[in-house]
Amino acid sequence: MFLDFILSPQNWLDPAGPVASDQKDLFLFTLYLCIGIFVIVGGFMLYSILKFKAKPGDEELPDQSHDGTQLEIGLMVVSAILVAVIAVPNVKLLYKLAEPPRGSNPLQVNVIGHQYWWEFEIPEYQIATANEFKIPIGRPIEFNVSSVDVIHSFWVPRLGGKVDAVPGRDNYLWFQADQEGWYSGQCAELCGSSHAKMKFEVHAVNDEEFLAWVEKEAAPAEQPITELAKEGKELFLTKMCVTCHAVKGYDGAIGITGPNLSHFGSRRKLAGMWVENTKDNLEDWLGDPASFKPDNIMALQGPMYIDDKFALTRDEIEKLAAYLKELY
Ligand code: HEC
Ligand SMILES: [Cu+2]
Known part of the structure; x- marks a missing residue:
């Protein structure tokens, strides 16, 4: 159990940035x-207990003394010094981490918490995506964090501490990744039944890869190639999916209740969870999203999941999945 925690992808004891x-x-x-203080104080206590405990044959109470003025003042001074020793580096670091180093040209990212998923915008490149985004290594990233519903909390343990996502407010956080890799993030403020599944991933890459990704994300969605996917697109546009989901370049597909799906096929995970974005998982998701994430808005409000009249058939699910996979 303990080892699981140490080896977890969200192990903040294994930092990957400054x-x-x-x-x-x-x-x-x-x-x-604190361990040092514990050992010293505990040591004195143990010593006293062993040395001064009643011995066989001791009948009378020992001398009951108090008032060691010098000792008491001494302990107070030592305590004050210890508090200062802890406080000074804390305050210093607070100031140091308040802002990225001067002249470091940070990248701005807007983070918006939604009922069980995360929206990410990079205004500089006019990108809007969900649950997964890339950052360049070696460059500070500044996040403006907010929420559209309740309070969530944005946390990527291996890259830096967390900040609350509060509706109607912009909270601020910055961090930087020094090593390439996937960093798992997590909503860290209890926000409902699927709170623990409100995960996301930050992919730190080199500049070249970042720019290639940015270019691809900023472009309109790909058109479907296979017959199955083409039929899937028709269904997507007519089956009310577009009331909640946006796909760049399609008139009418501008929904904002759910994740932007313009390049969904290139995402590694499904719905921000630990579930891989495979064809099978995607079909299962489209069949019954609530079985993955209880109380997610797609399952709660999507007409196809609350009214049998609109339910998707097996055939429709296959076509929709084929289409979504081609949104690369
Ligand atoms: C009522 C609004 C709504 C409707 C209608 C809806 N969705 Fe969703 N969809 C959502 C929300 C909200 C999420 C995010 C759920 C979560 O992760 O908590 C989502 C998630 C998804 C995802 C996963 C996205 C990701 O980033 O991993 C896919 C794929 C998807 N929807 C496809 C569809 C398709 C196809 C349809 C039409 C059959 C559809 N949705 C209809 C709201 C909706
Ligand atoms: Cu949350």
Whole structure:
């Protein structure tokens, strides 16, 4: 169990950028200091208990003394010094991490929490995506974090501490990734039944790969190629999917209740969870989204899931999945 936590992809003890690494160092410094205090105080206590406990044959109470003015003042001074030793590096780091280093040209990303999924916008490149996004390594990323419904919390443990996503408010956070890789993120504020499944992924890549991704994401969605996918597109446009989902370049597909699906086929995971975005999982999702994530808005409000009259057939699900997979 404990080892699972250490090896987890959300292990903040394994930082991958300067913010997370400073925060870890500060935490461990405080922890080690406290362990030291615990050992010294506990040691004195243990020593006293063993040395002064009643021995066989002791009949009378020992001398009951108090008032060690010098000792008491001494302990107060030591405590005050210890508080300062912990407070000074904390305050220093707060100021250091308040903003990215001067002149570092941070990338702006807007993060919006929704009932069980995350929306990400990169205004500089006019990109809107969901549950998964790429960042360039070695460059600070500044996040403006907010929410459209309740309070969520944006947290990527291996890259830096978290910040609340509060409706009607922009909260601020920055971090930087120094190593390429996938970093798992998590909503860290209880927000409902599928809160634990409100996950997302940050993919840190080199500049070249980042720019290629940005270019692809900014472009309109691909047109379907196979017959199955072409039929899927027709269904997508006529089966009310577009009331909630946007697909760049399609008139009418501008829904904002659900994730932007313009390049859904290139996403690694499904609905931000730990589930791979495979054909089978996608078909299962379209058949019954609530079985993956209870109380998600697609299952709660999508007419095809609440009224048998609009239910999708097996054949329709296959076509829709084929189409979505081609939205690369
Ligand atoms: C009532 C609004 C609504 C309707 C209608 C709707 N969806 Fe969704 N959809 C959502 C929401 C909200 C989510 C995100 C769920 C979550 O992760 O909590 C979602 C998620 C998805 C995802 C996963 C996206 C990702 O980023 O992994 C796919 C794929 C999808 N919907 C396809 C469809 C298709 C196809 C239809 C039409 C048959 C459809 N949806 C109809 C709201 C809707
Ligand atoms: Cu949440």
